[in-house]
Amino acid sequence: MEQNSNGIMVLAEVRGGAIHPVTREMVAWGRKLAGQFSRPVTCVIIGIDPDDPEDLIRYGADRVLSVNPGFTGNSPATPTAGLFVDVIREERPAIVIAPATTSGRTLMPIAAARLNTGLTADCTDLAIDPKDGLLLQTRPAIGGNVMATIKTPNTLPQMATVRPRSIRPLQPDSARRGQVLVKTYEMPDSWPEQLLSFIRDERKEINLEEAEIVVTGGKGMKTKENFALLEDLAAALGAGLGATRAAVEAGWAPFTRQVGLTGKTVAPKVYIAAGVSGKIQHLAGMITSETIIAVNEDPEAQMVKVADLAVIGDAPAVVEKLTKALIHLKNKRKGGA
Amino acid sequence: MNVIVFIKQVPGTTNVRMDPATGAMLRDPSDTVLNPLDEHAITEAAKIKDGQPGTVVTALTMGPPSAVKALQEACARGADQGVLLSHKAFAGSDTIATSRALAAAVRKLGPVDLILAGEKSIDGETGQVGPMTAAMLELPAVTFVRRLNLEGGRIRVQRLVEDGVEELAVTLPALVTVVRDINNPPLPSLRRYVMAKKMTFPVWGPEELGLKETDTGLKASPTRVVKVFSPKFARSTAIFRADGEAGLDASVQAVIDLLRTKEILKKGGA
Ligand SMILES: Cc1cc2nc3c(=O)[nH]c(=O)nc-3n(C[C@H](O)[C@H](O)[C@H](O)COP(=O)(O)OP(=O)(O)OC[C@H]3O[C@@H](n4cnc5c(N)ncnc54)[C@H](O)[C@@H]3O)c2cc1C
Ligand SMILES: Nc1ncnc2c1ncn2[C@@H]1O[C@H](COP(=O)(O)O)[C@@H](O)[C@H]1O
Numbered sequence: 001m002e003q004n005s006n007g008i009m010v011l012a013e014v015r016g017g018a019i020h021p022v023t024r025e026m027v028a029w030g031r032k033l034a035g036q037f038s039r040p041v042t043c044v045i046i047g048i049d050p051d052d053p054e055d056l057i058r059y060g061a062d063r064v065l066s067v068n069p070g071f072t073g074n075s076p077a078t079p080t081a082g083l084f085v086d087v088i089r090e091e092r093p094a095i096v097i098a099p100a101t102t103s104g105r106t107l108m109p110i111a112a113a114r115l116n117t118g119l120t121a122d123c124t125d126l127a128i129d130p131k132d133g134l135l136l137q138t139r140p141a142i143g144g145n146v147m148a149t150i151k152t153p154n155t156l157p158q159m160a161t162v163r164p165r166s167i168r169p170l171q172p173d174s175a176r177r178g179q180v181l182v183k184t185y186e187m188p189d190s191w192p193e194q195l196l197s198f199i200r201d202e203r204k205e206i207n208l209e210e211a212e213i214v215v216t217g218g219k220g221m222k223t224k225e226n227f228a229l230l231e232d233l234a235a236a237l238g239a240g241l242g243a244t245r246a247a248v249e250a251g252w253a254p255f256t257r258q259v260g261l262t263g264k265t266v267a268p269k270v271y272i273a274a275g276v277s278g279k280i281q282h283l284a285g286m287i288t289s290e291t292i293i294a295v296n297e298d299p300e301a302q303m304v305k306v307a308d309l310a311v312i313g314d315a316p317a318v319v320e321k322l323t324k325a326l327i328h329l330k331n332k333r334k335g336g337a
Numbered sequence: 338m339n340v341i342v343f344i345k346q347v348p349g350t351t352n353v354r355m356d357p358a359t360g361a362m363l364r365d366p367s368d369t370v371l372n373p374l375d376e377h378a379i380t381e382a383a384k385i386k387d388g389q390p391g392t393v394v395t396a397l398t399m400g401p402p403s404a405v406k407a408l409q410e411a412c413a414r415g416a417d418q419g420v421l422l423s424h425k426a427f428a429g430s431d432t433i434a435t436s437r438a439l440a441a442a443v444r445k446l447g448p449v450d451l452i453l454a455g456e457k458s459i460d461g462e463t464g465q466v467g468p469m470t471a472a473m474l475e476l477p478a479v480t481f482v483r484r485l486n487l488e489g490g491r492i493r494v495q496r497l498v499e500d501g502v503e504e505l506a507v508t509l510p511a512l513v514t515v516v517r518d519i520n521n522p523p524l525p526s527l528r529r530y531v532m533a534k535k536m537t538f539p540v541w542g543p544e545e546l547g548l549k550e551t552d553t554g555l556k557a558s559p560t561r562v563v564k565v566f567s568p569k570f571a572r573s574t575a576i577f578r579a580d581g582e583a584g585l586d587a588s589v590q591a592v593i594d595l596l597r598t599k600e601i602l603k604k605g606g607a
Contacts, residue, residue: 015500076505078477102498106480109465113436113472118559121432121463140568142460149564192477192508196493200501207499213601237601255517261459262373262517270599272592287570291599293592299576306570309595311588313579322589329593329602
């Protein structure tokens with residue numbers, strides 16, 4: 001690929017027939033990388049006809065490129081990745097980023113392999129090296145024990161998937177102007193993969209990875225009954241409920257709640273860890289949280305050291321008291337208003 | 338059916354320590370395990386074989402000579418044979434270079450019906466090797482699979498995605514990456530372990546794969562690690578002691594104040 005283009009391409013997250021808000025975060029990364037250079041930020045939407053493409057312009061994109069596959073129904077990975085590769089070949093961006101979601105983490109490696117270029121997974125930070133203009137891609141490695149910064153020096157585009165919640169969306173600017181483009185392809189209708197159905201997870205539980213606030217319990221909650229106190233706290237805060245592996249192994253929570261190296265990665269605004277020691281494998285899944293609150297009886301616990309605020313004391317007691325105080329505040333607000 | 342399972346030997350993370358002076362990882366080289374998700378992939382292959390007699394399951398790994406241990410483990414868990422890709426020219430491979438070597442090995446192994454891989458490894462943690470290899474072989478990449486059923490020349494799978502479960506029918510051949518939900522790997526019997534320990538495996542380098550040495554390893558890797566640093570974990574911590582009723586109240590109030598600052602709770606009185 002020629003080195004003559006300098007644009008930044010951002011892949012929109014399409015979920016349930018709509019553009020998912022994480023796309024705005026990717027656009028914010030694009031703007032940040034565009035920096036003072038006049039690098040255009042193009043957001044590519046594949047497979048749906050977006051209701052309000054201008055939204056992404058208000059959030060920082062210069063161009064919104066909507067790719068119409070020319071066939072109806074849901075697009076599995078093979079044709080979607082095929083279209084994505086075609087668009088990259090035509091647009092020749094210097095940088096392509098996508099959210100590190102199930103979709104981004106499927107389409108990006110397929111595209112990188114077909115374009116024979118490098119791809120860095122699950123970055124938590126991106127920057128431009130002022131010396132050579134190349135993309136600096138930083139990600140946690142070896143279970144979060146170290147951070148590694150990676151470059152793609154000799155091939156284009158430079159590609160990265162970026163962890164959701166690693167940046168805040170920009171303030172929308174209704175005065176921003178940009179281009180909305182539509183590209184239509186004539187893709188065949190038959191593919192080796194055929195989507196049969198989609199079963200939406202209707203449980204009212206808050207999705208851990210997307211929650212603004214996460215409450216996690218560890219072995220220090222002592223019993224299953226005590227651990228259930230966290231459900232009340234999570235409900236009072238509208239928080240996602242997490243667990244350490246030790247709590248999962250004790251049977252206090254299902255594996256789907258496990259946060260850490262072998263569980264989920266979260267990066268909420270606030271992470272509350274109750275009775276969690278903060279072993280490296282757990283930290284790997286939550287250390288990029290904006291604010292960390294630890295409740296632990298041991299002031300030397302690793303979780304206390306990484307916290308912004310630590311309460312030294314009995315976790316079940318603190319959790320119960322905090323929940324009561326929150327419910328009290330809520331009732332007062334309802335009564336007062 | 339021909340089933341190939343991609344497996345990787347990874348460090349056992351129980352004893353990872355950091356050198357306090359340099360921040361470098363201190364790892365015991367003899368402390369390695371089969372990547373946990375790859376155990377699930379092997380178990381799934383063994384299940385397919387149970388339902389489809391005559392199936393041959395081949396475990397494939399690229400790694401140092403010591404990775405035979407991972408191949409033996411895979412055979413104890415149900416693989417029939419294994420192949421080790423090992424050569425100094427493979428050193429420093431990133432996910433693209435690893436995938437290229439694996440793809441070449443799959444081609445050499447002959448027609449394949451199904452490739453199984455873990456969704457990600459606990460050391461690389463990229464989840465890229467599976468879908469990249471699929472793209473190089475021009476096979477569909479079916480990722481994050483939590484159920485797999487064989488139906489003639491097709492598979493019916495459930496993919497675990499953010500807000501639910503997707504059900505797909507996929508015509509074989511295809512590559513599938515599995516998540517932990519897919520099965521519970523049983524502990525192999527001692528007899529199988531003893532049998533697997535006696536097994537030996539062909540070792541292939543670039544020549545056997547028909548690759549030039551420059552097609553592999555660091556030279557063929559588009560990415561470069563330019564810096565490794567210890568993340569700054571410790572933050573300056575405000576400490577509150579929940580001793581006695583007063584301490585407990587003050588602690589709870591401090592948490593509420595912080596939640597207000599972070600706009601999790603409304604500012605002001607209530
Ligand atoms: C390969 C591998 C992968 C792993 N993956 C994960 C993973 O994904 N997620 C994960 O969480 N772990 C993972 N682990 C396990 C991890 O190493 C720890 O064992 C685990 O995180 C510890 O959980 P914990 O903090 O709940 O328990 P503990 O380490 O037992 O800590 C309990 C804490 O509670 C405190 N405490 C005790 N009583 C009270 C009380 N009454 N009030 C307040 N505090 C109290 C103690 O001081 C202590 O700090 C993994 C391990 C390995 C080897
Ligand atoms: N060196 C390797 N040899 C064989 N398979 C591998 C290798 N590296 C990764 N894989 C496979 O790809 C999956 C994802 O690994 P990774 O991309 O490192 O997260 C693993 O679970 C393995 O199935």
